[in-house]
Amino acid sequence: xxxxxxxxxxxxxxxxxxxxxxxxxxxxxxxxxxxxxxxxxxxxxxxxxxxxxxxxxxxxxxxxxxxxxxxxxxxxxxxxxxxxxxxxxxxxxxxxxxxxxxxxxxxxxxxxxxxxxxxxxxxxxxxxxxxxxxxxxxxxxxxxxxxxxxxxxxxxxxxxxxxxxxxxxxxxxxxxxxxxxxxxxxxxxxxxxxxxxxxxxxxxxxxxxxxxxxxxxxxxxxxxxxxxxxxxxxxxxxxxxxxxxxxxxxxxxxxxxxx
Amino acid sequence: xxxxxxxxxxxxxxxxxxxxxxxxxxxxxxxxxxxxxxxxxxxxxxxxxxxxxxxxxxxxxxxxxxxxxxxxxxxxxxxxxxxxxxxxxxxxxxxxxxxxxxxxxxxxxxxxxxxxxxxxxxxxxxxxxxxxxxxxxxxxxxxxxxxxxxxxxxxxxxxxxxxxxxxxxxxxxxxxxxxxxxxxxxxxxxxxxxxxxxxxxxxxxxxxxxxxxxxxxxxxxxxxxxxxxxxxxxxxxxxxxxxxxxxxxxxxxxxxxxxxxxxxxxxxxxxxxxxxxxxxxxxxxxxxxxxxxxxxxxxxxxxxxxxxxxxxxxxxxxxxxxxxxxxxxxxxxxxx
Numbered sequence: 001x002x003x004x005x006x007x008x009x010x011x012x013x014x015x016x017x018x019x020x021x022x023x024x025x026x027x028x029x030x031x032x033x034x035x036x037x038x039x040x041x042x043x044x045x046x047x048x049x050x051x052x053x054x055x056x057x058x059x060x061x062x063x064x065x066x067x068x069x070x071x072x073x074x075x076x077x078x079x080x081x082x083x084x085x086x087x088x089x090x091x092x093x094x095x096x097x098x099x100x101x102x103x104x105x106x107x108x109x110x111x112x113x114x115x116x117x118x119x120x121x122x123x124x125x126x127x128x129x130x131x132x133x134x135x136x137x138x139x140x141x142x143x144x145x146x147x148x149x150x151x152x153x154x155x156x157x158x159x160x161x162x163x164x165x166x167x168x169x170x171x172x173x174x175x176x177x178x179x180x181x182x183x184x185x186x187x188x189x190x191x192x193x194x195x196x197x198x199x200x201x202x203x204x205x206x207x208x209x210x211x212x213x214x215x216x217x218x219x220x221x222x223x224x225x226x227x228x229x230x231x232x233x234x235x236x237x238x239x240x241x242x243x244x245x246x247x248x249x250x251x252x253x254x255x256x257x258x259x
Numbered sequence: 260x261x262x263x264x265x266x267x268x269x270x271x272x273x274x275x276x277x278x279x280x281x282x283x284x285x286x287x288x289x290x291x292x293x294x295x296x297x298x299x300x301x302x303x304x305x306x307x308x309x310x311x312x313x314x315x316x317x318x319x320x321x322x323x324x325x326x327x328x329x330x331x332x333x334x335x336x337x338x339x340x341x342x343x344x345x346x347x348x349x350x351x352x353x354x355x356x357x358x359x360x361x362x363x364x365x366x367x368x369x370x371x372x373x374x375x376x377x378x379x380x381x382x383x384x385x386x387x388x389x390x391x392x393x394x395x396x397x398x399x400x401x402x403x404x405x406x407x408x409x410x411x412x413x414x415x416x417x418x419x420x421x422x423x424x425x426x427x428x429x430x431x432x433x434x435x436x437x438x439x440x441x442x443x444x445x446x447x448x449x450x451x452x453x454x455x456x457x458x459x460x461x462x463x464x465x466x467x468x469x470x471x472x473x474x475x476x477x478x479x480x481x482x483x484x485x486x487x488x489x490x491x492x493x494x495x496x497x498x499x500x501x502x503x504x505x506x507x508x509x510x511x512x513x514x515x516x517x518x519x520x521x522x523x524x525x526x527x528x529x530x531x532x533x534x535x536x537x538x539x540x541x542x543x544x545x546x547x548x549x550x551x552x553x554x555x556x557x558x559x560x561x562x563x564x565x566x567x568x569x570x571x572x573x574x575x576x577x578x579x580x581x582x583x584x585x586x587x588x589x590x591x592x593x594x595x
Contacts, residue, residue, distance in 0.1 A: 006384065010380075010384050014373060018370055018371075018372045021372040093366075094365075095367075097363065097366060098368055100333045100352065101333065102356060102385050103353055103354070103385065252335060255273065256334055
């Protein structure tokens with residue numbers, strides 16, 4: 001276990017050292033990622049300034065929700081979501097073979113190799129939005145522990161998405177557009193559950209538990225009722241399990257590039 | 260002694276799609292794809308003993324790389340069995356790959372923007388190599404391959420030859436008993452090739468490392484292997500001694516000679532007629548003789564009697580040409 005953690009840290013250090021060869025690119029990317037995180041909260045701010053609102057949610061509360069989304073997304077993108085692009089690139093070039101020649105889990109190796117330090121900008125952006133929200137919400141009544149637990153499930157949900165996307169890349173090779181689909185569905189997570197009709201609300205709570213990345217952690221911290229929150233957690237576990245199963249099945253069907 | 264590698268009735272069929280030309284066909288293929296099956300490897304069987312260096316030879320698309328990928332655990336076969344050191348590569352992959360090394364000529368294991376030494380330390384972590392063993396092996400291999408001056412420079416700044424040498428170190432740091440090489444010297448200059456071959460022979464002698472090599476460079480095969488497996492369209496057409504192929508199938512010898520005076524023009528012309536004249540300059544000739552029809556040493560004696568020979572050399576065809584003839588001549592394939 002300790003040697004596994006050491007190896008993971010070694011990969012991270014090498015990724016950072018590798019990126020340091022192009023310092024300017026690293027800085028520009030990190031700043032760009034940070035800035036992008038402020039777009040959605042500013043957009044919602046304009047809605048509130050114009051007199052609009054999301055039922056039952058004040059502007060700082062929506063900021064907290066969007067901060068949770070940016071944080072869980074940023075952490076996921078930094079730690080593992082890069083497996084999607086890494087798989088596409090390696091399967092196309094045939095260098096995915098090299099992972100299969102190492103005496104460690106291929107998935108874990110892929111995750112370690114996909115560490116993306118640039119996304120620290122996304123995490124910082126999420127953290128900033130969350131801190132600003134909390135500044136305007138000094139007396140939140142909810143549970144910090146539950147907030148962190150939902151955040152963990154949020155990161156797990158993104159892991160499930162990354163696994164399914166990576167599996168599709170192993171099977172169908174060029175699947176760049178899948179990311180746009182992922183991006184599209186996470187837009188739904190930027191708003192409170194109360195905005196959605198019954199069918200969509202249930203879908204994103206239980207079937208495709210998207211709300212664990214934003215709505216549920218924010219509700220838990222604000223002390224709001226988080227109906228179907230437990231079902232969403234169970235659903236997330238099932239979602240990740242399906243992702244793992246599909247990924248390993250796809251690996252068995254890996255064809256490699258021509259020799 | 261039990262072979263270290265056993266391949267029994269190995270078969271691999273790829274499933275792919277096929278479509279005609281044009282946009283209409285592209286749409287048709289999208290909705291109702293037409294699947295085609297290609298048998299890359301057809302029930303091949305062979306075994307390899309510990310310490311052997313075996314050349315795996317064949318034209319592009321013959322099934323060499325597919326066989327190597329199955330033997331390394333990268334691909335699942337359609338049917339058949341492979342046992343390497345008691346492991347079934349695709350079933351026991353994680354445990355198995357700890358005991359093999361691989362160099363794929365066109366797929367680098369090195370980190371492009373970092374010095375090779377960083378990649379070596381990463382390999383140390385992945386294979387859990389004890390510090391002392393690692394340092395010792397690294398030092399020995401760096402010395403043998405003469406890369407001590409380049410291993411601290413970013414990989415992207417190294418020449419292809421230097422990079423390939425580093426790839427070999429990556430593959431051998433954990434001292435694997437079996438080493439798979441898939442076109443490892445592709446594009447590498449002659450000097451670096453020579454150093455790599457020498458290095459491989461040393462490793463093979465010192466550790467009894469079994470080496471399986473696929474290449475299109477017949478010099479690699481001639482310099483390294485005693486045994487050769489020729490594969491064509493998924494089937495093994497020859498498996499055996501490298502020298503025997505030459506002895507059995509090399510029927511041509513070329514005699515190149517430089518001469519001054521011709522003592523007996525009639526007899527001299529008669530000698531030339533026994534072969535195929537390839538070059539016929541005033542003072543230089545190159546003639547190809549069929550060994551089965553002509554006694555070449557006797558013929559050289561006759562040449563010397565009938566002309567003033569200044570210089571003379573007898574060449575056998577290179578292995579490359581022999582293999583080329585085998586690929587192209589179905590009759591020769593049958594004989595194999």
